[in-house]
Amino acid sequence: MLAQLAITGLLVALFPLTIVWASKDSNKYRKLIAVTLFLTFDLIVFGAFTRLTDSGLGCPDWPGCYGQANPFQAHSEIRAAESLMPTGPVTLVKAWIEMIHRYIAMSVGVLVSSMMVIAWWRRASMRFSPRLPTALFVLVLVQGAFGKWTVTMKLQPIIVTIHLLLALCILSLLVWAWMRETPFESFALPRWLRQISSIAMIVLLLQVALGGWVSTNYAALACHDYPTCNGQLIPELDVQHAYALWRELGKTLDGDFIPHSALVTIHWVHRSFAWVVFIVLGITVALARRSPELKQLANGVGLILFCQFLSGVATIYFSWPLTIAVLHNAGAAALVLLLSMLNYRVRSSAKSIFQ
Known part of the structure; x- marks a missing residue:
């Protein structure tokens, strides 16, 4: 075999x-x-x-x-x-x-x-x-x-x-x-782009981990509306059960069935942290676009980021259809790919200026 x-x-x-x-x-x-x-x-x-x-x-x-x-x-x-x-x-x-x-x-x-x-x-x-x-x-x-x-x-x-x-x-x-x-030829870097591009990658990977936690716990439909969650801006949260890491699928640490409030928490934290991702990646895109050598790459990050927002909201309103859900995962991978390219270009440049 x-x-x-x-x-x-x-x-x-x-x-x-x-x-x-x-x-x-x-x-x-x-x-x-x-x-x-x-x-x-x-x-x-x-x-x-x-x-x-x-x-x-x-x-x-x-x-x-x-x-x-x-x-x-x-x-x-x-x-x-x-x-x-x-x-x-x-x-x-x-x-x-x-x-x-x-x-x-x-x-x-x-x-x-x-x-x-x-x-x-x-x-x-x-x-x-x-x-x-x-x-x-x-x-x-x-x-x-x-x-x-x-x-x-x-x-x-x-x-x-x-x-x-x-x-x-x-x-x-x-x-x-x-x-x-x-x-690649060296080029001038906008101020703080080296630092913010690293932060953007860390923030993105954290959001991917939160999204993976949503998917692996089958919490994608725990909130059925947006921007509220089941009619509440901040729903009842159960962090203790939501982020107990070493446990069976669908179970708590004690072996009981995981409560719905924990699934809501998993979903709500992922969608809330998305705003942090949008702010950090948005700043990264804005700074990168100031450099002609990075403008096309930055535009790609911005486009995929916008599509991620649309596909994320669509999964809620259309009750998580398979095609949209797969595209949402593909978008996350595409963002990691493009941000990796951006980080390499930034770090491979031998010249930097502070404007």
Whole structure:
């Protein structure tokens, strides 16, 4: 079974590796990073789709599906489980969604491994040390462990949330690896842009963690209106149960069912902190737009930020439709990607002025 899974991961990775090999780019290593970055972004979005369709336990074991390499081979076990519970968590469709997610993850692992091997093999002639691709390789291994625990620990919220944050860290580091292979000219920086861009990234990652906590606790519909929450500007809050981290899905630390007020708290904190994100990222965009070299990138951050607001509100008024929810998760990943690019450009500039 493990051999079949490994072969499947290699076959899925063969297509992006072929793109790199056939590329006319003179820097094929940079092309490999770009393709890996693209596939990692897709994996994050598909991971959101997997989570939002409740397919995380579509195959209740790991790394295979009922001890098999694919749902075809486990068809009888899946159908037996589906006959007992027709809506899941195990159905044939959900099993395929979960396994496709794992296959893509394995292919990303192959690509990152290739990056590390090439970086060490060519370390004497490369501009940078192989430490970053090595760190990426280690992070991918850790991410794989959290992928396993997501299944074996039955979607425990803290495990799933960390799994999401690690994916975004990998995305950000891939951006950094790709950007440093691309030469840029130095340019003048608006005042305080170095500091505010770092703060913006920290604030964004905190908001992503809060959003992941909403999703993994199934609290997206705890408030059914906006800007009020169930008709209240500040609803009854239950912080103690809402942010008890090490607990089962849907349970309190004592093993009781989590109260609705805790779910409301999780939802309300995420939507309230969004205003902090808008202010900090808005200031970052305004400062970055003052530099011609960063204007296009800043406009992209501003556009995605505005779309995030619309998709966030739409998920409430349209009762969390799947397409909008996936787009909301994709928007968060896009913001991390663009802010990572902005932070790199700011820090790679050799010249800074204070206006």
